[in-house]
């Protein structure tokens with residue numbers, strides 16, 4: 001048995017901040033001790049956390065490692081992406097296995113296991129994207145919930161011809177989820193209307209990246225969220241989790257549904273809290289392609305970012321995830337030169353989520369407790385991993401982050417660990433720095449040095465959401 005003591009730090013949880021020593025035996029936390037009393041135990045390793053926060057490892061429930069998309073593939077593999085996550089204080093990811101139309105769901109899942117197994121630096125789970133809702137895939141949902149540790153299914157109201165489900169298919173999947181207890185995750189944008197706007201823009205000669213955003217108006221995110229909420233209600237109150245909320249109009253409908261007591265939940269992502277359509281997607285030349293993601297960045301002349309921060313404070317937005325889906329500028333984003341609709345959609349952020357949201361604490365947008373709650377505790381509860389993940393408590397996995405709030409992090413493609421040739425936050429200086437990261441009791445990052453190993457990360461079989469109202 002190996003014993004580790006993390007001492008002298010302040011444990012931050014969703015309910016408060018307390019000076020506490022944390023005793024770890026092998027892979028688990030075994031005791032929370034009054035400061036100094038940890039000295040009574042014989043330990044193999046002492047980690048000095050004086051002046052630092054001690055947090056539950058971050059839980060990023062929205063990543064796309066090596067996902068085939070837009071004629072290419074997301075540039076981070078499970079190996080590079082989970083190592084980058086570790087550097088950023090994220091010790092669990094939930095990635096999206098993809099079933100394409102007509103494909104066998106269980107075979108698709110097996111392919112995703114083959115990509116991840118033996119390659120991950122941190123623990124990982126899977127959601128399943130249903131690219132084709134039919135009798136076979138509906139039946140497979142039950143099997144995945146019952147036997148495979150997969151309790152959440154993502155559907156798309158966008159991307160006709162690729163991942164798109166029509167309202168009838170969505171209703172059928174939601175009805176099935178009402179029966180088996182799964183959560184339906186929704187990419188809520190009106191894809192068929194967006195496709196018309198895209199064709200019209202291209203026909204008018206508008207090819208620059210900014211048109212990616214201009215053809216995906218906020219109203220069509222609000223409309224799709226509204227429809228998804230109505231369909232979930234008709235399906236019998238299926239838990240609905242709206243992914244990557246970027247628009248005030250979407251948040252407004254989510255807040256209204258929650259005020260009515262519905263099982264409606266949502267996440268946002270750091271890009272929507274900080275980046276804008278004009279300054280980033282609208283950058284000169286083809287530079288804006290780096291910022292093409294869907295849902296898109298929103299206008300700085302509208303109060304989207306301010307509303308999203310408020311939603312995080314009020315719990316109308318429960319989670320911050322990344323939608324990590326990186327594509328290099330060279331050879332990948334450039335597929336969209338001369339046609340914005342061919343830019344592979346996605347940003348690489350898995351390494352910087354904890355720092356970017358901590359900056360929100362420094363800026364007065366969020367409390368310290370809410371930082372931990374939105375980035376670790378709630379995602380673990382929402383997706384059936386709590387209290388194994390998301391909390392510093394006896395019995396929980398010893399996934400711990402020693403976080404120095406006084407040091408700074410400078411974001412740059414030159415120093416980040418993602419397999420990505422640029423950074424959406426290039427040059428940003430963020431207050432706070434990940435110092436030491438433990439994954440199931442093993443130190444995997446310390447002061448910028450990687451001490452982990454590929455294959456350390458294990459598959460997490462998830463239960464049903466523990467966050468229902």
Ligand code: DUC
Nearest residue numbers: 293294295325345346
């Ligand atoms: N949005 C993105 O930006 N990338 C991948 C898929 C998605 O929905």
Ligand code: ZN
Nearest residue numbers: 187243294295
């Ligand atoms: Zn999506």
Ligand code: ZN
Nearest residue numbers: 062064323325
């Ligand atoms: Zn996504």
